[in-house]
Amino acid sequence: MHQQKINVIILTGFLGAGKTSVLNNLLSEYAHQKNLVIENEFGSQSVDGDLVNLKQERVFELNNGCICCSLGEELYAVLREITQMPSPPDNVFIEASGMADPGALASVFIFETVREFFEVKTVIGVVDAVLFEDCLDEVPEAGRQLAVADLILLNKAAMVTEDYVHALEEKIKNINPLAQVLPTNFGEVTLAMIDKASSQETQLFTFQAPESHEHSDMKSILLDFENIVFDLGRLRSVLTVSLFLHYHQIYRIKGFVRLSSRKQLHLVQSVGQQLSISPVLEEVGQKPFLVVIGKGLTRKGIEKLFAKGYEHEGITL
Numbered sequence: 001m002h003q004q005k006i007n008v009i010i011l012t013g014f015l016g017a018g019k020t021s022v023l024n025n026l027l028s029e030y031a032h033q034k035n036l037v038i039e040n041e042f043g044s045q046s047v048d049g050d051l052v053n054l055k056q057e058r059v060f061e062l063n064n065g066c067i068c069c070s071l072g073e074e075l076y077a078v079l080r081e082i083t084q085m086p087s088p089p090d091n092v093f094i095e096a097s098g099m100a101d102p103g104a105l106a107s108v109f110i111f112e113t114v115r116e117f118f119e120v121k122t123v124i125g126v127v128d129a130v131l132f133e134d135c136l137d138e139v140p141e142a143g144r145q146l147a148v149a150d151l152i153l154l155n156k157a158a159m160v161t162e163d164y165v166h167a168l169e170e171k172i173k174n175i176n177p178l179a180q181v182l183p184t185n186f187g188e189v190t191l192a193m194i195d196k197a198s199s200q201e202t203q204l205f206t207f208q209a210p211e212s213h214e215h216s217d218m219k220s221i222l223l224d225f226e227n228i229v230f231d232l233g234r235l236r237s238v239l240t241v242s243l244f245l246h247y248h249q250i251y252r253i254k255g256f257v258r259l260s261s262r263k264q265l266h267l268v269q270s271v272g273q274q275l276s277i278s279p280v281l282e283e284v285g286q287k288p289f290l291v292v293i294g295k296g297l298t299r300k301g302i303e304k305l306f307a308k309g310y311e312h313e314g315i316t317l
C-alpha cells in the first residue's frame, strides 16, 4: 500500500469562471511535489495547451460522463490506475467540467477502497463574480457546485465594485455557511488558503451558522441537535433513502450528532448521494448540529425527516 495518502483537490465552477487559472496557480504552488491532473471536460479539446505548468504532471481525461453516473465509474478506474503507478503522485487535481455535478466526483472518495489511498483535501468552487447571480438563478449545477465546496473563490473580483464583492460574499455565505469565501483575480490561490480550507473538522468546531438563509431557491438550514440522541441504523437508512429520493433538493448535509450506541460525537456528511457517519476523535466541547443545504427545502420538512432518525428507538433528552 502507498505509505502516505494521495491528496486530492477537486475544482468545480461554472464554464469560464476561472478553474484552469486556479489549477495553473495550484500547480505552481505545489511545484515541489509530484502532481497529477484529471480533467473532466466536455468534448475532446486538448487540455495540454491550457495548462502551463504541466512539465512532469500527467493528465488523465474523463470523457464519458458529465452529470451521469458513469462519471463515478470512470473516475474509479482512473484512481485504480494511479494507485498501481510505480511512483504515485503526492497530489491529484481534478478539474470538473463546468456542467458537472461535483457531488458525483466527490462521492467516489467516500468509498473505503478509495479512502485507503486518497484523501480529499479540499473541494474548491470557482465563481465568476460578474456572472454569479445569473448562473445561480438559471443553472442548477451552479447551486450544487456551491453547496459541495469547502473553499469558494469569488474570481474576477476586480471586474466588479468592492461593495458588490462584499454583497456576493454575504450571499454565498448564506447559501453555504460551511465554506470559506475569498475574492480572487486570475485564480490566484496560495497554499495557506488551501490549508486553511482543508482543516474541515477544525473549521466545523468553530462553526457558527446563521439560523436559516435563503437566496433564490437555495437555502441552508441549521438544525440544533444538542438534546437529541440518534439511532445509528435509523439515521443512516433515513438519510440514505432521502439522499436518493430528494437528490434534486438536498445538495449537502454536514455536522455532528450523538448516537445512542456510541460514546463519541459523530461527523455526518453527505457528498452527492453518498453518506458517511464517522466518529470524531477530539470533540473539545463540540455541540451537535447539522447543516442541510439545498433547493426548495422547508425547515418543517427537514425536521420531520431527521425525526425519523431518532423517534421510537432513539431518545430525546
Ligand SMILES: Nc1nc2c(ncn2[C@@H]2O[C@H](COP(=O)(O)OP(=O)(O)OP(=O)(O)O)[C@@H](O)[C@H]2O)c(=O)[nH]1
Pocket: 013, 014, 015, 016, 017, 018, 019, 020, 021, 022, 097, 098, 155, 156, 157, 158, 159, 184, 185, 186, 187
Ligand atoms: N479579467 C479577468 N479574466 C479572468 C480572470 N480569471 C480568469 N480570467 C479569464 O477568463 C477566461 C476563462 O478562464 P479559465 O481559467 O480558462 O476558466 P475555466 O473555468 O477553466 O473555463 P472552462 O474550462 O471553459 O470552463 C480566460 O480567458 C482567463 O484568462 C480574472 O480574474 N479577471
